[in-house]
Amino acid sequence: MLFIGLDIGTSATKCLLMDAEGRVLKVTSRSQRTAYPEPGWSEQDPAMWWESVRSGVRELLEGVDAGEVCAIGACGQMHGLVVLDEKDEVIRPAILWNDSRTRYQVSYLEREVGEAFISEQTGNRPYTGFTAPKLLWMREEEPVNFARIRKVMLPKDYVNFRLTGVHSTDYSDASGTLLLDVEHKCWSKPMLSICGLREAYMPQLFESWETIGEILPEVASELGLPPTVKVCAGAGDNASAAVGTGTVGPGRCNIVLGTAGTMLVTTDGYFTDRRNALHSFCSADGGFNLMGCILTAAGCNSWWMDDILGATDYEAEQARVQGGHLGHNDVYFLPYLMGERTPHNDPRARAAFLGMRIDTSRADMTQAVLEGVAYALNDCLNVVRSEEIQVLETSICGGGANSPLWRAIMADVLGIPLQVPTTEQSPALGAAILASVTSGLFPDVASAADALVRMEDDLVMPNRQIITLYQGRYNVWHSLYPAIKDFYQQIL
Missing domain, CATH: 3.30.420.40 (ATPase, nucleotide binding domain)
Incomplete structure (x- = not known):
């Protein structure tokens, strides 16, 4: 079959x-x-x-x-x-x-x-x-x-x-x-x-x-x-990506680092958050989920690499970023190239680099792009946590998740372990798993995902020392949008 x-x-x-x-x-x-x-x-x-x-x-x-x-x-x-x-x-x-x-x-x-x-x-x-x-x-x-x-x-x-x-x-x-x-x-x-x-x-x-x-x-x-x-x-x-990563049944989380970025948390029944900052959607397994969405995630990296740097070798460009510099970058990037949804709901928002000095390097700015997306997804996670929903770990998929550096940054900024599927094509895989259910091979989506989804053996674990450093920098980053929000109304 x-x-x-x-x-x-x-x-x-x-x-x-x-x-x-x-x-x-x-x-x-x-x-x-x-x-x-x-x-x-x-x-x-x-x-x-x-x-x-x-x-x-x-x-x-x-x-x-x-x-x-x-x-x-x-x-x-x-x-x-x-x-x-x-x-x-x-x-x-x-x-x-x-x-x-x-x-x-x-x-x-x-x-x-x-x-x-x-x-x-x-x-x-x-x-x-x-x-x-x-x-x-x-x-x-x-x-x-x-x-x-x-x-x-x-x-x-x-x-x-x-x-x-x-x-x-x-x-x-x-x-x-x-x-x-x-x-x-x-x-x-x-x-x-x-x-x-x-x-x-x-x-x-x-x-x-x-x-x-x-x-x-x-x-x-x-x-x-x-x-x-x-x-x-x-x-x-x-x-579909949730199915393709085994994010089926309540109490699970999946992050997609695609053109846009999403954080999907499955819930025990229908649920809306107090501010409606998250999307309240149906899941593909018959249940429900809350989803935070940032409009440009891997799209930010593509813009930076392709359009600004003219770089075709993403891996070589990211190799310029030194692992010891994680949590120490004083350059900040707001990833709002197409406006933003969670949590701001502001189509006028725009991207920005802040904190650059005369000694700021190309690698610093590349790192800032990756960190800015991670900080924006941390905004989504904090809205979820404000509803007293625990997220202890997450799966992660999408083209951006192929980067070991970006995965490490994500784990350290979010402060939770990441599970990585063996295939990067989680949405298409999820669709094929749904097809296996419609064929009668499995009685339901949960049993199909349990049988067919495979994850890498090793989790991406956060570094406890870097978590603390990133928390301080996230707080600075989080203060930037409110500080320049009014400016967006003037330039559009």
């Missing part, structure tokens, strides 16, 4: 082939372009995702007995607005999770509708990246396009539609639309009304492991797959 996991990411779409023992047999990747037509805008063509899947799956199956493939699971970037017309054709490019054009719509929701009411309806507060404000923007700025809407979907849901012809989504991904009643797992009629939508325009809701249908015969023929292959509803990328 073989299973395919698809990860519809921002920078790339990845396809993964997994066997019944959880071994990753092959991974393919297709880079993707993001368009920035206006400052703060971020868009992609959904046709590009489908083309990436088509070519990626065909490559994945080269030299493989495709008849052994039983099921496909997909995960993807959350919040992206995909709108289809009455002919199921894409109306406009998808507006992505890191698009900040909707700050006026968010202000409207906060002031006129009220944060308390929205939280009561959805478990969450409005953010510029969420789907509902994008719909309000479309209604105001593109009324002709808005009037054509007959189905609202998310990125991985569009791929599932192309695979099966079914309009579907899952609870984890729908949680980030600001249109789902997360607690009761149904579409919020008041929020749909506020956005000018009918419930018929929304996709059918499924649990992540549930089968939405079989692959269309013509698609099966094109990809070289049996027409009996099942497709499950899948999950948002962070919920």
Whole structure:
């Protein structure tokens, strides 16, 4: 038995082939372009995702007995607005999770509708990246396009539609639309009304492991797959990464160091924090979680290395940072290249270096970038801890987690051990694990993750002496955003 996991990411779409023992047999990747037509805008063509899947799956199956493939699971970037017309054709490019054009719509929701009411309806507060404000923007700025809407979907849901012809989504991904009643797992009629939508325009809701249908015969023929292959509803990328790292069941934590950074903590039932600083979402295993999100994590490192330094060898660049300098860096970096969510909810926030002197080195600034992201995730952890939720250790995945230096910094700043999965493709692996459940190989997600997820033997342990040093520097870093917050209002 073989299973395919698809990860519809921002920078790339990845396809993964997994066997019944959880071994990753092959991974393919297709880079993707993001368009920035206006400052703060971020868009992609959904046709590009489908083309990436088509070519990626065909490559994945080269030299493989495709008849052994039983099921496909997909995960993807959350919040992206995909709108289809009455002919199921894409109306406009998808507006992505890191698009900040909707700050006026968010202000409207906060002031006129009220944060308390929205939280009561959805478990969450409005953010510029969420789907509902994008719909309000479309209604105001593109009324002709808005009037054509007959189905609202998310990125991985569009791929599932192309695979099966079914309009579907899952609870984890729908949680980030600001249109789902997360607690009761149904579409919020008041929020749909506020956005000018009918419930018929929304996709059918499924649990992540549930089968939405079989692959269309013509698609099966094109990809070289049996027409009996099942497709499950899948999950948002962070919920899928939680499955791929074994973060299943209450009381567990996973950090994703991807383009954005997230900290997902599973909870014992539905829960919202007092300030709504964290997202209250459904998990891919049928439970619930709290999630903190920073909008640029590994994206900060890519910006620094690629665009500023022009460096292609990340490992060599990080080798300039001396291990003995950890906890001693007086250069600070605010990682707000795309604004920030947790805990500030400030789309106007911008990145900044502070504390540089005449003797500041290139290595100091590289180290500051890595530390700034770690400090921002520590902000998320402190909100979790303020709710008297204990986090004693965490798994960590994503491209940034490949760096031993960054893992050490993360462990020392957070003050907890890190578990590292044996594969860096945790979201795609999680999607394949969900596919194994929909095939009937396992009765539930928990048993599947327990059987299939593998972690490195050695934990990344924090250095107790460096923890103390980093605590002092984190306190300095944490004071910087409030000190320059008003400046952001002047420069935009």
